[in-house]
Amino acid sequence: MLQRVSEACVRIDGETVGAIDRGLLVLFCAEEGDTDENVSFFARKIALMRIFADEDGKMNRSVVDVGGAVLAVSQFTLAAQWRKGNRPGFSAAADPVEGERLYDLLCAALRDQGLPVETGRFGANMQVGLTNDGPITIVMDSNDA
Template identity: 65%
Template sequence: MKAVVQRVTEASVTVDGETTGRIGRGLLVLVCAMPDDTPEDVAFLAGKIAKLRIFQDDDGKMNHSVQNIRGAVLAVSQFTLAAQWRKGNRPGFSAAAPPAKGEAFYDLFVEELRKLDFVVETGRFGADMQVSLINDGPVTLWLDTAD
């Protein structure tokens, strides 16, 4: 799985004028399933994100995880993380998992995060979404379970 993790002071996602998810301090996670991903990859990624020490302590060092600060997670499916862009100028997305697997693994990812006792808000799989955020830091990380 691929994910872009952004430390935020707030974030929200809207579909057709309806807010489907909104968080305060925490993480916005854009996530993409790949064809070779397994349920173990999903659980590993969720666990790693929960424990990433990217929030500042009292000394200004990144020593706290989203778990430590009791933050929330906004999880948004984003197949475009699998973009193939080297050839031509229009990216291709055939490297992403097929939609049925992508949705199943996105749902599993959200479930794994909730098992870790997070408030988890979501977008809507396959929808045209508008995502708003205030990136804190900015802190943005690229994670790929294939690495």
């Protein structure tokens, strides 16, 4: 999932470990079956998705075009299976070793697209703060790719 933000940060135990001004907050969840190719595809789409306003106020510019940055935060709870019962299940999430590998790959691929990338810490209890600009929130799922 990505959100267009005017600012975003992630804190762990009260310490800011990543922060950006204008750009994108990317909440990343690797699911069972996700591949390196999925991650590369997402990185290209994230970098080039035209969701920033041009001089006419139309969403025609990408985060690259506006000189923005990315704050990438791992969030396995996006894989929640919630329809049955009242406690969500997370068995669709990739195992932690593979999830961290794919998260690191995404961050590297975004940097390869020329983007400054700040991160959270995989597996940590994080507090994420953001000012959603728009609001613009886009759900990206590898099943839709």
